[in-house]
Amino acid sequence: MGLDDEAREYHRRNPPGKLEISTTKPTNTQRDLSLAYSPGVAAPCRDIADDPDQAYNYTAKANLVGVVSNGSAVLGLGDIGAQASKPVMEGKGVLFKRFADIDVFDIELDLDDPSDIVRSVRAMEPTFGGVNLEDIKAPECFEIEERLRTEMSVPVFHDDQHGTAIISGAALLNAAELVEKDISDLKIVFSGAGASAIASARFYVSLGAERENITMCDSTGIITEARAGDLNEYKREFARDAPEGDLADAMAGADVFVGLSVGGIVSPEMVRSMAENPIIFAMANPDPEIGYEEAKEARDDTVIMATGRSDYPNQVNNVLGFPFIFRGALDARATEINEEMKVASAEALADLAKQDVPDAVVKAYGDQPLQFGPEYIIPKPLDPRVLFEVAPAVAQAAMTSGAARKDLDVADYAEELEARLGKSREMMRVVLNKAKSDPKRVALAEGTDEKMIRAAYQLQEQGIAEPVLIGSEERIDRTAAKLGLDFQPTVVDPRDDGYESYTDRLYELRKRKGLTRSEAGELIRRDTNYFGSVMVERGDADALLTGLTHHYPSALRPPLQVIGTAEDANYAAGVYLLTFKNRIIFAADTTVNLAPDEAVLAEVTKHTAELARRFNVEPRAAMLSYSNFGSVTNEGTRKPRDAVRLLHDDPEVDFPVDGEMQADTAVVEDILNGTYEFSDLDEPANVLIFPNLEAGNIGYKLLQRLGGAEAIGPMLVGMDKPVHVLQRGDEVKDIVNLAGVAVVDAQEE
Structure with a gap:
């Protein structure tokens, strides 16, 4: 099936079209309807x-x-x-x-x-x-x-005019910086004199370009004052007192070419006639004024190239502008979208392109390296950070310029916007803000890994933690330089002299477990998990993150052997925070205890409730089973039932907990309160305790993949010092999130 036929099928599939109206308030009862319409309305x-x-x-x-x-x-x-x-x-x-x-x-x-x-x-x-x-x-x-x-x-905004202007304007700011030219000195040539071209030329002036340095060409040639009588008022705005000529004449010696016309009208010779290190925005669609490869191959110096196509670097795509500009304008209740707001959006986009790019964005674009430079001067449309970078900048500009009718606290507003991208971001923001209030030292065991280095940069840049990278300082510095990360992390190399005390401590802890002193020394020098565990156990770091390049059990073993569980704990457990549109769930145990008895289940419940409170969530716990409150009695159903009894008898438990109960009983209010009104839970549970590791692992993955939940974790609870074990292949944001949780754990310590 060709693209056209596929698109036809996509649009006519039931229901036809791409939009529908959905209700945002309950409409289930007569009372609901009387509030929604007559007489309540x-x-x-x-x-x-x-x-x-x-x-x-x-x-x-x-x-x-x-x-x-x-x-x-x-x-x-x-x-x-x-x-x-x-x-x-x-x-x-x-x-x-x-x-x-x-x-x-x-x-x-x-x-x-x-x-x-x-x-x-x-x-x-x-x-x-x-x-x-x-x-x-x-x-x-x-x-x-x-x-x-x-x-x-x-606000009224004609996107065909201003969208291209703003996005290409952001690209122009960064391109000029890369070729070390001042925007006020740039000689800019436009091919095309329609709405986009005129709006872009005007906008470039707002960004600092000089009007007399802009030459605009239409299908007749250079727009000159001699042609003024034949021009509409908008073209006349850019008529130059210059000799007549064609596009080739205009491009000779130009610093910038901006194409908003038709494909194939620029030759390699015309590119070669431009000034040193030219900037070429060939944005005609679907075929640019000159092909990407053609323009690049036309010269030996740096050619910064942008097009309107997604299959080449630096796509000028209006979707980087209008949704976020309107978001900021709507939330500031602006009366207009003025020039100050447009400039603010372009500058925010330009700044974002210089930041480290999330793994999810890199994956979305075929795992190609995305790093500020000639091949990456504007963010990608699928970068979720555009929302909470551009919209606050627009809102701030609306307030500063007097266009806003509502005052916003921009810092709080950015967090509100982040929450729009998912409940998990809202929940993590609670923890990350706590972490920033008192950052702690977090040891990153796999310190030479590129993701760990990028995470360390973000942790330090955002003030979430004081990262300590464990590994070769030379490798870490080389990787950071390759990534363009300008920071000086704390690096600890286990192969350096001076860590005999670490060997001594590991030997002391494990000598009656069959470990010799020479083996302890080898583990300290060669296994960063053991080194990091001893580092935290001794207090030289406050928390440990590992597991990115290891199987979960092998990554968990060293901290369990060295750090162990807390004084009041006999068991550790793995917890996932699952976020839905309007609900959050803490799921335990999903990674550690294979076949827990009632004592383990009770202890895991307490640990998970404590974790929930670190996210500012009051826990309501349910012990899950295939039985509801004694409907089936056997060894499997007795364990969660007995765990509830232990928790009810525990004077330290100050949160509601009940069970055993089926999963839908735990989370559906009508079932819980309609059928089992005697339950200690008067609201659906937000802490779900699975009866064994198999059920927990299956359950959270089904909720994540089929239920559309976003997952944060696994978070390790019950340890004597903060330790979290990542899943292999986790992204940088997962490392940052777990580091934030670790910092809050350390603050609690």
Whole structure:
């Protein structure tokens, strides 16, 4: 099946299209319906009539954008009309929701006259918190946007103009830095004089480019003052007092080429005529003005190249802009999206490209190295950090420039945005903020691993922990330099002299377990897990992370042998935090105890409840089984039942716990309170204790893979000192998260 046929099938599959409306409030009972509609709805209606701003509190307006088009300039298709443009506008709505959690109504207007479009959109202002104009031809689009910005008090943004301008502007800032040229000195040539080109030229001026250094070409050639009588007012803005000529004449000696025209019109000779280390943005789609390889091969010096295509580096993609710009504008309740907000978004994107790239983003793009440089000058569209980098910058600019009607604490706002990406981020933010209040020394046993070094950089940069990398200092420095990480981590090399006391301590701890002194010395020098365990046991570090390159049991064995369990604990256990859209679950034991008896189950429950409180969650524990409260009696069901009895008899247990119970009884309120009203749990459980390791491991993985849960962990509880064992192949964010948990553990110590 070809791409066209596959796309047709994708769109017509039931239900047809790409968007639907879903309810955000309960509608299960008559009471719910009377609140949602008549008679309850009258109260918010009266409040809004008295104060129109209450619409932002009582309705979806604060998170609703209208995507408006007449289909007169659809990318790659031209003037196809309003009806035919609907799949594109629905697609725009998908991007708003996917990247910034903004809801959209797509509005296709069968109108050509700008005044009719302005009148129609303006009449819809009570509906929307903002308006995104899309695929409206030039020059009408300029007039429509300018009039609507003047006549409406919600943000109006024509993405075809400003989206490309902002994203390519971010790329221009970084490209100029890489070739060591000041943006005010750049000689910039545009091929194309439509909405995107004119908006981009204007925006580059806002970023610091000089207007007299910009040469714009249309299909006739260089736009000069001599042609002024034949130009519309928008082209006249960039008419130059210069000799007439064609694009080749304009490009000779230019620092920057910006293509927003048609494919294949730039030759290698034209590239060779440009100034040293040229910047080429060939953004015609689907075929750029010159191919990526052609431009690169045309010269021996540095050519920084960007296109509109996803199969080459530096894709200028508008999805890096509009969702996040509107997010910040909506949340600041801005009256407009002004130049200051656009500049702030470009600068935020440029800054983000210089930061270490998450593993998930690298994997999404084929595991290609992504590091600030000529092949990576703007972030990738799938980078989740764009949301909480760009939107706060836009909101701050809205407040600073006077466009905002709502004050936001930008630091708190960034955390709120992070939570939109998933409940797990919200939960981890609680822990990471605690960690930052008093960072501790975290030993990273596999210190020469690239992921560990990147994690150490983030931990130090964000003030979460004081990372200690265990391994060869030379290898660590070389890898950090290759990754472009400018930091000075604490490095401890077990092969250096001076660690005889570590050998002595390991020997002392294990000599009656069959370990000789020479074997202890070899383990200290060669096995960073033993070295790190002794380091933490002696107090030279506060916590240990390991397991990234080891099987879980082999990574867990050294800390168990050296550090052991806490004084009040006989068993360690592995806990996963599973986050759903509106619920969190702590699942234990998922990694350590194969066949726990009632004493182990009881102790694991206490440890897990303590962990939940570190995440500011009040625990409600359920002992899981295939039996409900004695419905089946055998050895398997007696163990969780007896564990509950032990916990009820324990004066230190100050949280509700009950069981044995089936999994759905534990988590479904109607079953728990409707059928088993005698239960000690008056709300569904958030701590689930599995009857054995097999059930726990199967259960959490099913919840993660089929239930859509995000998983944090495994977090090791019950140890005498903070130790966490990663899963092999974990990402940098997993290392950072567990390091944050370890720091909070150490603070508790």
